Amino acid sequence: MTLLAGTGPAVCIGEDIDTDLVIAGRYLRTKDRSVWAEHAFEDLDPTLAPRLRGCVLVAGKNMGCGSSREQAVMALREAGVLAVIAPSFARIFYRNCINVGLPVLECHDLVCKDAEMITYDCTTGTVNAGGRSYTCGPLSSRMQEILSAGGLVEYWKGRLSR
Amino acid sequence: MGTLSETILGAQAGSFSDKRIDKAFCHDGTGVQAKVIYDEMGAPGIANPKACYVIYDHIAPANTSQTADLHRELREFAIRSGMHFSDVGGGICHQYMAEGRVLPGEVVIGADSHSCTLGAFGAFATGVGASDMAGIWVSGETWLRVPESVAIHISGSLVKGVEYKDLALAYVTELGMDGATYQALEFLGDSVSSIPMEGRLTLSNMAVEAGAKTGLWYADTVTREYLARFGQSCTDQEVKPEATYSKEIHIGLDDIEPMLAVPHRVDTVKPVSALAGTRLDQVFIGTCTNGRYEDLSRAAAILDGKQVAVRTIVTPASRADYLKAEKSGVMGTLVEAGCVICPPGCGPCLGAHMGVLGEGEVGLSTANRNFKNRMGVGASYYLSSPSTAAASALTGEIADPREVV
Numbered sequence: 001m002t003l004l005a006g007t008g009p010a011v012c013i014g015e016d017i018d019t020d021l022v023i024a025g026r027y028l029r030t031k032d033r034s035v036w037a038e039h040a041f042e043d044l045d046p047t048l049a050p051r052l053r054g055c056v057l058v059a060g061k062n063m064g065c066g067s068s069r070e071q072a073v074m075a076l077r078e079a080g081v082l083a084v085i086a087p088s089f090a091r092i093f094y095r096n097c098i099n100v101g102l103p104v105l106e107c108h109d110l111v112c113k114d115a116e117m118i119t120y121d122c123t124t125g126t127v128n129a130g131g132r133s134y135t136c137g138p139l140s141s142r143m144q145e146i147l148s149a150g151g152l153v154e155y156w157k158g159r160l161s162r
Numbered sequence: 163m164g165t166l167s168e169t170i171l172g173a174q175a176g177s178f179s180d181k182r183i184d185k186a187f188c189h190d191g192t193g194v195q196a197k198v199i200y201d202e203m204g205a206p207g208i209a210n211p212k213a214c215y216v217i218y219d220h221i222a223p224a225n226t227s228q229t230a231d232l233h234r235e236l237r238e239f240a241i242r243s244g245m246h247f248s249d250v251g252g253g254i255c256h257q258y259m260a261e262g263r264v265l266p267g268e269v270v271i272g273a274d275s276h277s278c279t280l281g282a283f284g285a286f287a288t289g290v291g292a293s294d295m296a297g298i299w300v301s302g303e304t305w306l307r308v309p310e311s312v313a314i315h316i317s318g319s320l321v322k323g324v325e326y327k328d329l330a331l332a333y334v335t336e337l338g339m340d341g342a343t344y345q346a347l348e349f350l351g352d353s354v355s356s357i358p359m360e361g362r363l364t365l366s367n368m369a370v371e372a373g374a375k376t377g378l379w380y381a382d383t384v385t386r387e388y389l390a391r392f393g394q395s396c397t398d399q400e401v402k403p404e405a406t407y408s409k410e411i412h413i414g415l416d417d418i419e420p421m422l423a424v425p426h427r428v429d430t431v432k433p434v435s436a437l438a439g440t441r442l443d444q445v446f447i448g449t450c451t452n453g454r455y456e457d458l459s460r461a462a463a464i465l466d467g468k469q470v471a472v473r474t475i476v477t478p479a480s481r482a483d484y485l486k487a488e489k490s491g492v493m494g495t496l497v498e499a500g501c502v503i504c505p506p507g508c509g510p511c512l513g514a515h516m517g518v519l520g521e522g523e524v525g526l527s528t529a530n531r532n533f534k535n536r537m538g539v540g541a542s543y544y545l546s547s548p549s550t551a552a553a554s555a556l557t558g559e560i561a562d563p564r565e566v567v
């Protein structure tokens with residue numbers, strides 16, 4: 001199960017962050033998810049990985065562009081990121097977030113301040129930060145179903161056992 | 163309701179639709195991951211194995227025994243489940259699928275971002291991640307959001323020494339790395355009927371570099387004649403007058419000159435002439451963008467009877483491309499010129515093996531993306547056409563192909 005709403009301190013990253021920067025290709029030859037969590041963002045800023053647990057990750061536009069590697073979103077989930085917020089996402093990254101049960105919100109005007117508390121709610125498509133409320137792009141009912149099941153694995157497990 | 167995406171998916175842009183998948187493919191990278199996820203789902207079997215392909219290209223042949231173990235597990239699973247399986251040396255998944263395995267009007271999903279390549283056939287072809295592939299294995303379906311479309315109108319004809327890759331770099335720059343996010347590109351205009359399939363594949367391949375879901379061409383005589391070589395037949399697709407586009411750009415081929423994407427962004431492009439003389443440590447000709455027979459053959463024409471001045475790696479996109487280059491003498495020309503030939507596949511494109519760059523080295527590649535550290539930690543590399551790559555290989559510096567063709 002994934003909680004579709006939550007609160008956590010912001011970790012701000014830049015625009016056009018590609019999936020090679022989220023998890024470098026040299027760490028892909030393993031099935032051990034903790035390796036990806038440990039090395040997340042290593043080439044962008046090696047001090048980021050330890051700060052991800054319980055955070056709300058706020059990126060600039062075109063978050064997750066580049067390779068389709070799902071290990072990128074698994075790394076973030078494994079590292080304890082609660083949700084990812086950006087003005088726009090590369091579409092495969094966006095799909096992958098939903099598929100691994102990592103809440104994802106498309107929010108245009110949010111100005112990120114490191115460590116500021118952010119509250120998000122995927123069911124209403126809203127984000128609150130610094131006393132301001134923002135409206136985000138909606139998630140389709142299918143996406144919400146997959147997300148709240150905890151990702152595509154749990155979603156299919158549930159459907160196949162019915 | 164008039165764009166090719168809307169016609170194929172049968173719904174209005176912006177709506178969500180659950181689609182049965184005609185062809186689904188993954189490679190040794192995403193396939194390993196998809197199998198882990200598929201096992202977790204606990205499904206009784208693959209819904210439609212005949213529509214599924216597993217194609218080894220990314221780290222193929224295996225570079226370490228760890229990779230070999232992962233390969234073995236997926237290979238056994240693919241064969242046991244009755245999926246199509248292409249082992250090491252068959253070629254890059256996108257090119258392998260382009261060899262008569264995708265038809266106009268189909269819905270094609272690949273677990274790789276460059277699956278948009280197959281939009282060249284008028285198929286709705288797009289990339290997904292490993293979980294989505296596992297979901298397709300389980301159900302034979304997936305959800306898709308019907309995209310809005312961007313029209314790219316092409317007119318005129320290319321000048322000698324300039325290639326469709328230069329046009330691809332030009333449109334990605336014009337749109338920007340996220341200029342077409344969530345949208346489909348449609349290639350239209352007076353010149354499309356004269357653009358051969360290999361050029362279309364190159365142009366569709368780079369659609370994702372502008373964030374697009376796919377890069378579509380309406381099936382026509384070029385498509386029909388190309389597919390006929392693989393014993394496939396198809397009918398033409400008509401451009402509908404009621405189609406509406408969120409954005410339209412116009413590009414005249416006569417205005418395009420040889421281009422380079424400079425480190426580390428695909429959408430930061432400069433004319434080759436502005437960077438001529440930049441010293442290089444390695445030239446790489448290959449990938450799903452530009453590793454086809456025609457690409458190798460243009461490079462060979464420039465290198466014929468001469469010697470490269472810098473290490474030059476050539477990796478054919480598929481076994482069929484390799485064989486054609488071998489039989490036509492193109493391969494011999496490249497070897498005589500001092501190039502090293504790697505087995506068909508992705509080669510050093512993703513920085514895993516067979517031509518990874520060292521720290522501080524500068525490379526020139528015919529690939530589609532030049533993200534930081536991708537082809538070697540601490541290295542930087544430029545992207546160009548095969549002609550520019552070959553011309554540059556001759557001097558060991560970035561060089562304008564118009565001076566040697």
Ligand code: SF4
Nearest residue numbers: 276449450508511512
């Ligand atoms: S050649 Fe490069 S871009 Fe193409 S599929 Fe292989 S790794 Fe990806």
